[in-house]
Amino acid sequence: MNDPLERTELTFLLGMAFQLVLTEFVREVEAAGYEELRPIHGLAFQVLRHGGATSSELAERLGVTKQAAGQIVAYLEERGYVRRVEHAEGGRRRLVVLTDRAEKHLAVAGRVMRELEARVGERLGPDELTLLRTELAGLIRGLAGADLPPLRPIW
Amino acid sequence: MNDPLERTELTFLLGMAFQLVLTEFVREVEAAGYEELRPIHGLAFQVLRHGGATSSELAERLGVTKQAAGQIVAYLEERGYVRRVEHAEGGRRRLVVLTDRAEKHLAVAGRVMRELEARVGERLGPDELTLLRTELAGLIRGLAGADLPPLRPIW
DNA sequence: CTCCTGAGTAAACTAGCTTTACTCCTGTGA
DNA sequence: TCACAGGAGTAAAGCTAGTTTACTCAGGAG
Structure with missing residues (x-):
């Protein structure tokens, strides 16, 4: 060998x-x-798959800044992969969910x-x-x- | 479990x-x-470790353009990790070797x-x-x- | 109310590449 | 011998995907 x-x-x-x-x-x-879609988008889907998350939560799970997570969410929203809906806990929170x-x-x-x-x-x-x-x-x-x-x- | x-x-x-x-x-x-030093610099050292290489060869082994390899070599040269010496086969070739x-x-x-x-x-x-x-x-x-x-x- | 905190956004900056476009050097073939 | 093709190297601009800095906005605690 x-x-x-x-x-x-x-x-x-x-x-x-x-x-x-x-x-x-x-x-x-x-x-x-x-x-x-790049691999990080698939990872984002994994995070969001059960019930969604705020973009700050997404940022933490992905290990990026919340601005970066915001950009990713915007990119995915433009292309119809996610929607932002009202968050039960209110505030400025928005729940990002999968389509x-x-x-x-x-x-x-x-x-x-x-x-x-x-x-x-x-x-x-x-x-x-x-x-x-x-x-x-x-x-x-x-x-x-x-x-x-x-x-x-x-x- | x-x-x-x-x-x-x-x-x-x-x-x-x-x-x-x-x-x-x-x-x-x-x-x-x-x-x-970033990981790619360590990889460059692996490529250069036995007898050195031209920066075009380095580019191919690392999977980057030769311009990128040139930048990496310049970065390493400034910090004293590599030297560029004459290449036996002449031309514009320069052999990048480790210090x-x-x-x-x-x-x-x-x-x-x-x-x-x-x-x-x-x-x-x-x-x-x-x-x-x-x-x-x-x-x-x-x-x-x-x-x-x-x-x-x-x- | 005031102030604090956490969510979200905006704009500028950055790293680490690529793309485009050259300048050299040398070997080859008419 | 001499254009010229091709490979090595370099220069400058552009691009991507992030970070940093600096804010705005909403709700809750005192």
């Missing part, structure tokens, strides 16, 4: 694996007609992810895939503790 | 794991006195990575770590084939 990957640092292995999976994911989602269009994107993105994971499973074998997931979960628990890391990766 | 990570998509698991490891790596390298200062950074970064991997190994157990590495290598081989992905991740 003498695989150069055997001697590659864990950090690089993780980076390459993530990069490959993400690139493939983005490629397929774009091919499904979502060229106007059907965004729900559909979530469905497509979920399907693409599951297909991608299935393809990886075919190559690795089902037990290996389960093992990989377990090891990754263990690593994440070990480094992050109880609170999961913020959604938005920063390079 | 009922761990929410069990139901998390593989793509997210990889992203979180990479994010956590990278953040910790960056934090420790900065603490060692390298606040002026001792950059070699020292490579040593420190390597040590930090190995310590980080060792800490992950302690939590996971040595066999688990080996397994994780094997699964990741398999995933990378499966998705990338023979040619490894470019160094620079694009989000």
